[in-house]
Amino acid sequence: MGVRINVDSRQDYSYLFQSLSSSGGMGNLNFLSDYASIKNGSYGRLMKAYYGTGQTSSTSSGGTGRSSYNILEKLEQEKRNPKVSKDVQEANSNLTSGLATLKNSIATLQNDSTYTDTDNGQSAAAKVVSAVKAFVTDYNKVVSAAKDSSLTNQTAYVTNMMSATAANADKLAEIGIRVNAKGTLELNDAKLKEADISTIQEMFSSENIMSYGSRLASRVQFAGSTSTSAANKDTSTETDKTPTVSGAAGVKADGKALASADLYKEITDKDGVTGYDIAKIFSTAKSFVNNYNSMLKTAESSSNSGVVANLSYIRQKTAQNADTLKHFGISVDAKGRMAINEDTFKKSDMSEVQKFFKDYGSSIASNASLVDYYMTTQANASNGYTAAGGYNVQGSSGYTGTI
Numbered sequence: 001m002g003v004r005i006n007v008d009s010r011q012d013y014s015y016l017f018q019s020l021s022s023s024g025g026m027g028n029l030n031f032l033s034d035y036a037s038i039k040n041g042s043y044g045r046l047m048k049a050y051y052g053t054g055q056t057s058s059t060s061s062g063g064t065g066r067s068s069y070n071i072l073e074k075l076e077q078e079k080r081n082p083k084v085s086k087d088v089q090e091a092n093s094n095l096t097s098g099l100a101t102l103k104n105s106i107a108t109l110q111n112d113s114t115y116t117d118t119d120n121g122q123s124a125a126a127k128v129v130s131a132v133k134a135f136v137t138d139y140n141k142v143v144s145a146a147k148d149s150s151l152t153n154q155t156a157y158v159t160n161m162m163s164a165t166a167a168n169a170d171k172l173a174e175i176g177i178r179v180n181a182k183g184t185l186e187l188n189d190a191k192l193k194e195a196d197i198s199t200i201q202e203m204f205s206s207e208n209i210m211s212y213g214s215r216l217a218s219r220v221q222f223a224g225s226t227s228t229s230a231a232n233k234d235t236s237t238e239t240d241k242t243p244t245v246s247g248a249a250g251v252k253a254d255g256k257a258l259a260s261a262d263l264y265k266e267i268t269d270k271d272g273v274t275g276y277d278i279a280k281i282f283s284t285a286k287s288f289v290n291n292y293n294s295m296l297k298t299a300e301s302s303s304n305s306g307v308v309a310n311l312s313y314i315r316q317k318t319a320q321n322a323d324t325l326k327h328f329g330i331s332v333d334a335k336g337r338m339a340i341n342e343d344t345f346k347k348s349d350m351s352e353v354q355k356f357f358k359d360y361g362s363s364i365a366s367n368a369s370l371v372d373y374y375m376t377t378q379a380n381a382s383n384g385y386t387a388a389g390g391y392n393v394q395g396s397s398g399y400t401g402t403i
Contacts, residue, residue: 091148098145099154102138103220109135109204110213115197128197133187136177139165140184142220156305157223164215168203171212175200207334210319218312222303247294248372254288255365258357264350276350285345285353288361289330289338296336299371306374310367317367321360328353 108114108131115124146158162183165172169179176191204213257263263281268274299311315336318325322332329344345353 088148088150091145092151094145095142095149095151095154095158098138098142099220099223102135102142103217105131105135105138106204106213106217106220109200110206110217112201115201125193125197128200129189129192132175132177132192132200136185136187143182143184153303153305154223157219157308160305160309161216161219161223164212164219168212171203175203209315209334209336215312218308222308247291247296247298248368248375250291251288251295251368252365252372254284254291255357255361255363255368257284257361258288258353259359259361259365261354264354278346278350281350281353282342282345285328285330286340286342289340292364293337295368295371299375302375304374307371310370310374314364314367314371317360317363321356324356324360328356 109128114127114131117124118127142158143162146155149155165179165183165185172179172185175195176188176193178186178188180186202208203211205211206214206217208214258281263284264276266274267277296311296315299307302308302311318332318336318338325332325338328348329341331339331341333339
């Protein structure tokens with residue numbers, strides 16, 4: 001039996017709304033969208049096209065030839081599972097393999113051995129030039145593939161990688177690499193060979209978490225882990241897909257506490273001496289340090305773009321304030337982990353501690369709150385990167401920031 005839908009505007013479509021009262025949410029919006037498509041004739045035109053091409057006819061008892069399959073069902077299936085062209089499939093494949101290759105070329109430029117002469121007579125300068133050329137080639141392949149790819153999670157990280165490159169355009173120009181209008185890199189061989197290799201090593205340093213190389217490495221690593229996760233998603237359970245965060249909520253609470261005036265209210269001890277409750281302030285600072293390290297350990301393995309963006313801001317803010325933190329006995333190592341020295345902290349001027357954490361503590365708390373949010377409730381949400389490489393760290397809530 002064939003399917004017939006009269007798209008005459010006089011047709012009573014009230015039956016379409018029979019299930020709306022119980023469905024709710026986005027289901028209603030999709031249903032209304034389908035209803036609008038039927039009413040304005042879109043489905044009618046689509047069905048005419050389907051009937052006219054590739055139909056399998058059969059003759060009913062009345063002699064009318066109609067398709068043997070349900071057209072609406074076919075249309076709905078194609079809406080849910082859109083076909084991907086061969087060009088897009090090729091771009092997806094090139095992006096996945098390109099990210100792995102780019103990861104290796106960045107690692108080569110972060111390796112100290114690249115900047116030393118070898119026993120076989122190859123100079124450090126020659127090795128660096130070769131490594132930079134490989135990096136430029138691999139970088140451009142990833143950018144080109146991302147432009148035609150449908151892998152939205154990976155392309156989000158590539159977009160952010162391109163943003164980091166744009167921010168370092170002047171430094172790259174010093175070593176012979178120009179960022180063109182398309183976002184790809186152009187290499188000046190002569191200028192590269194004249195560049196100081198120590199400058200290149202510094203740019204790609206793995207010891208400095210805010211170096212150009214470290215920022216690129218983190219983006220490529222997360223994009224690669226997203227590819228792996230996508231490939232293995234059919235074997236994951238829903239429980240596996242919901243990561244838990246350890247420490248971010250604590251960083252939020254401790255950061256706010258260290259930024260508040262209440263923590264620094266003076267008290268009078270049993271001897272009648274008035275002063276800060278240093279033990280309480282230190283306890284809060286120690287908790288902040290422990291939760292901070294715990295947050296990094298857990299969140300660094302996440303491929304959620306919201307987590308990555310906010311974690312990047314946290315690490316950047318901490319790196320910028322490393323000297324001040326050290327003054328208060330809080331050191332930050334090469335991996336961004338903190339350690340607190342009790343004696344140094346307790347001997348610090350608590351009024352200065354309060355002044356510092358009023359800005360730093362509240363700022364870190366805000367982003368830690370977002371790390372917690374994305375890790376626990378938005379793990380499968382769509383990415384929030386903009387075409388310019390920025391990131392809307394709070395989505396529709398009104399606050400925007402870039403990294």
